[in-house]
Amino acid sequence: MAFAGLNDADVKAALDGCAAADSFDYKSFFKACGLASKSSDDVKKAFATIDQDNSGFIEEEELKLFLQNFSPSARALTDKETKTFLAAGDSDGDGKIGVDVWLPYLVYLRCVLINNIR
Numbered sequence: 529m530a531f532a533g534l535n536d537a538d539v540k541a542a543l544d545g546c547a548a549a550d551s552f553d554y555k556s557f558f559k560a561c562g563l564a565s566k567s568s569d570d571v572k573k574a575f576a577t578i579d580q581d582n583s584g585f586i587e588e589e590e591l592k593l594f595l596q597n598f599s600p601s602a603r604a605l606t607d608k609e610t611k612t613f614l615a616a617g618d619s620d621g622d623g624k625i626g627v628d629v630w631l632p633y634l635v636y637l638r639c640v641l642i643n644n645i646r
């Protein structure tokens with residue numbers, strides 16, 4: 529079953545695009561998998577899935593296993609990828625991403641992507 533109502537083929541394409549270590553780019557990934565064009569509700573659901581311990585934050589360890597939410601056989605992110613991804617979403621520098629940051633972040637990303645696609 530596709531994660532957060534995403535299309536299986538899109539998820540596969542997104543995962544194939546970052547199969548090599550250190551090739552993960554969150555912007556390309558969100559765009560390829562379709563999450564960037566999902567509704568706020570779907571994005572919230574995605575957050576809840578990634579936040580495996582329901583702490584209300586995505587911590588570094590959860591972020592590291594980010595891709596496995598999309599496919600159990602996906603690789604873990606490298607430390608470098610995790611840190612880059614975390615730094616992008618961790619606006620207050622507390623080392624984790626809260627839903628209050630995640631949501632506007634995805635909305636922002638959606639605007640950027642829509643403007644770049646055309």
Ligand SMILES: [Ca+2]
Pocket residue numbers: 579580581582583584585586587590
């Ligand atoms: Ca958590």
